[in-house]
Amino acid sequence: MVKAGIILYEHTEPVGWAATDSFIFTAFSPPASLPPHTFTIYISYDNTGPEHRTVLLANSGAVVAEGSRVTIDKSKLDASNLLGKLPEEERHSYEIWYGVTILPHYGTIVVGERNLTREKPNFSQFILNKYGITYVHDDSETTSDIFHFDVWLNHKGKPTQRPQDTDLMVSESFNITVTPVNDQPPFFKTQAPGLRVVKGDSVALGPENLQVEDLDTLPEDIHYTVISKPKNGFLALEGSLNESTVTFTQADVNAGKVYFVQDGHPTSGIFYFSVTDGFHHPLYKLFNLEVDNVTITVVNNTGLSLVQGQTTVTLTLQHLAAVTNKKNMTIKYHVTSPPSHGRLMIMDEVAICFDQDDLRLGKVSYHMTDLSSSQDSFELALLTAESNLTNQEVNITVKPLIHLGDHVRIADGVPVKLRKDVLDATELASISASDPIFEIIIPPKHGKLVKAAYGLGGPSQAVQSFSFTDIEQGRVAIEEHINFTAIYDNATAVRQNVTANVLNDSFVFLLKATNVQPAKGEFVYVVLPYDPKTGKHIIAETPVQPTRNPSVDRMPDAVSSMNHPSHTHPTTRPHRIPPKTRSRHRWGNHTRSRSTISTAPKSTLGKHDEPPRNPPVRVESLPRPASDPLLIILPFLACLLLIVILVVLTLVFRHRREKRAQPAMIPDIPENSGEDIIPHSPYLGQPERSLTVPSVVVTPLTPRCPVNPVLEAMHSAALVPAMAPPDSPLLLCTWTPVDHASTHQCSPATPTLRQNQYWV
Known part of the structure; x- marks a missing residue:
């Protein structure tokens, strides 16, 4: 019986808020038995459960018809058991009060002749016991309502207020069930019921195709009846698409269980139906069925x-x-x-x-x-x-199998070299074992591609094609010519970076290599303004369109096309050049020059405003012709002067070499001075007489004084004129050796020259 759950305990005697009860039992199964045991029962209003959800003596809720009223009395709401929390001798000094904390949403609570409000939400158990309170429904299409309240013990003679001790207060809610009244007729929410269906297809009807609402009727109670069937198909319920149906509910439509099965005829159709809630007169309507042909769409x-x-x-x-x-x-x-x-x-x-x-x-x-x-x-x-x-x-x-630089910036008016870090066809050159060729299909809109010419001061020439080797050697450049002043109509603002912007430009190329397909590509870059007066480039922070790279770009942050010098690898970090060494782009400078572009113009108005920081742009440009004629003439004059100096030095060196060679070229004079020395001189050859040079006959003043110091000093100089052919018409003086005796006859003094006589 215990296992069957038919043994119950019923509380009959009134007690306070809580009490304890017990009984003593024993159990036996012959011949064994148990000693007596006590079974304790704890009785309290706090012992709530599924069958008793409130701690109050009564809180059963109320049922009211839609738009009606109901009285709530002691049988529905009673909290008098709260007095059991007090000693019995104190209970007569307290009374029970209710305070509504949340008013009902779809009705009103009336106490006597007044409505409960947030300002006056209280009523007592005494009013419930003697008169009761009334809930009035607002006639809305609702099925339930609720209000929340607090109930507490208040000392008689004192103002009604909630106690500080929460043990003497209970918070609960009162549920109200609203019985709907069918006083509203159904109505169509879809004004033009219809459906589009593909020929031969089956489509489910939904609320967007057919929907009738009734505020006081559930969708399961709204019934449809097909009066005239369609001519191009039939209606069917889910699970029985082969069987036609003529009745269904709004709940079936809402769940997508009603299908229209098109029989394959291309014509449209209709069906006529009625709908009712079972209480009001039915509604009649036409349902349109439009048939679409089967179509194919490329997505x-x-x-x-x-x-x-x-x-x-x-x-x-x-x-x-x-x-x-x-x-x-x-x-x-x-x-x-x-x-x-x-x-x-x-x-x-x-x-x-x-x-x-x-x-x-x-x-x-x-x-x-x-x-x-x-x-x-x-x-x-x-x-x-x-x-x-x-x-x-x-x-x-x-x-194209090429890696293009992203966010490449080109300075306006300066030929900027295209380096390997922005046009890298290394992989293509490797797999094709050739030098890839770039053919320009569409040139830049605002500039041109040029190739550096060899030679001093040689101008750059526009090209229609170039090779990857030209890129590696830094011989190809982009030269942009954009009139930013005309575009923005304010040259001063452009210099001060007030309204300066950048423009996008690009060129389309065809990349060719041996044993691979040609491919088209486009190189996109940004053109920066350039101020020729200050020699600075102006950068404005403007979104840059990424270069359209057909292949995977391995240059994630190529700031400019000059980030690396010609002798470095694209992955090598370039050396930073101080601003003082900024080179000028003239003919006289054939070395690659880089200039750091300043992006922070100085403010001259009021306080010093720190300009926005922009990344520096390195520009590596080709030599270009100068606009000043002096810079062309001066190098030419310098070259001419250098040539003259070289010619003079050459003549001087030749003259010195000839003077040093003369003593070695003349053989020693033999003792017999009368002997002809010309045949024994293999270096001089046969002398010739010049008609433009006058002949001089030298007559010695003292022919027999060979020890004369003047003659001795001129001995070497007189040897060369003496070398003449035997048949010469000139009178030659033959120098012969003298004896010692004749030496005493010669005057030791230098002979005196007469008038108009000169030593030769």
């Missing part, structure tokens, strides 16, 4: 792309995809025009027809066989059982 046709050197690519749904407006429809792709420079393959066979599953599984691929073109294409026709879509072209593009 994805991005084309294919190959990188230079790549000849195969897989065609997937990410490149080509189509859908139809009919469910469970298979789409076939038929190749109507094959590729011109390759072929489509499914596995190892040429693809003529394939479907969505082949694209989803990646079975279709394109193979380029002709490497002379930078693009290809093929045409498709998309077919279903009931429709088709033709002339769908899929483009195939070859992307």
Whole structure:
């Protein structure tokens, strides 16, 4: 019996708020038995549970009809058991008061002749016991309401207020159930019920197609009846799409359980129906059924792309995809025009027809066989059982295998070299074992590409093509010419960086290499204003469009095209050059020059405003012709002076060499001075007489005095004129050796020259 749960304890004697009860029992099973045991029962109003959810003596709630009123009395709400918390001798000094903390939402509580408000929310248990309170519903289409209250013990004779001791106060809520009254007729929420359906398809009706509302009737109680069936299909319930139905509810429509099954006829149709809530007169309406033909829509046709050197690519749904407006429809792709420079393959066979599953599984691929073109294409026709879509072209593009610099900045008016860090075709040169060639298809809009010419002062020449080796050697540059002053119509503001902006420019090129496909690419850069008066470049913070790089860019932050000198690798950090060493771009300077561009103009108005910090731009430019003629003439004069100095030095050195060679060229004079010395001189050759040089006959004053010091000093000089051929008409003086005796006859003094006589 205990296990069956039929043994109960019933509390009959009145007690306070809490009490204790017990009984003594024993248990036995012959021949064994238990000694007596005491079973204790704790009695309290706090012992709430599923069958008793309140601590009050009564809190059962109330039921009221929609738009009516109900009285709440002691039988529905009683808190007199709170007095059990006090000693019995004190209970007569207290009374029970209620205070409504949250008023009902859809009704009003009336106490006597007044309505409870937030300012006056209190009533007592005495009023409930003698008169009761009234709940008045506001006739809204609601099914429930509730109000919350506090109940406490208040000392008689004292103002009514909540106690500080929460043990003497209880907080609960009172539930009110509203019985709806069917006083509202149903009405159509969809003014024009209808449905569009694809030919031969089945579509579920929803609230957006058909919806009737009744404020006091549930959707399950709103019934539809088909009076006239449609001519192009039938209505059916979910799970029985092959069986026609003529009755359903609004709940079925809301749950998507009502279907219209189109029978394949292309014509539209209608059906006539009625709807009622079972209490008011039914409503009648027409439901329109419009039929659409099966159509195919291409939702994805991005084309294919190959990188230079790549000849195969897989065609997937990410490149080509189509859908139809009919469910469970298979789409076939038929190749109507094959590729011109390759072929489509499914596995190892040429693809003529394939479907969505082949694209989803990646079975279709394109193979380029002709490497002379930078693009290809093929045409498709998309077919279903009931429709088709033709002339769908899929483009195939070859992307250049090049790494382009991002956010490249070019100074205006200065030829700026293109370095390897912004146009890097190293990988292409490696796989093709050749020097890639850049052919300019579309030149820059505001400038041109130039190549440095060799020689002193040689001007740069515009080019239509260049090689990757030219890039590596720093021979290719961009020269922009933009009239920023005309654009912004304020030269002073441009210099002070007030309204200066930057402009985007680009050029399109065709990149070629041996044994790979050519590919088109575009190099995008930003042109910075340049002030020729101050020699500074002006930078304005303007969003820069990224360079359109067909391949993966490995230069994430190429600030400018001159971040690295010509002899460094792109990954090598360049040495910073102080501003004092900024070079001028003239003919006389054929070295690569870099100038750090200042981006912080000074403020001259009021306090010194710190300008916004902009990253410096390094400019490496080619030599360019100067605008000052003196800078052309002065180098020319310097070169001419240098040539003159070289000629003079050459003549001086030759003269000195000849003087040093003369003693060695003349042989020693023999003792017999009368002997001819010319045949014994192999260096001088046969002398010739010059008609322009006068001949001089030298007559010695004392021919027999060879020891004369004057003659002795002129002995060497007189030897060369004495060398003449034997048949010379000149009278030559032959110097012969003298004896010692004759020496005493000669005058030791130097002979005196007569008038008009000179030593020769």
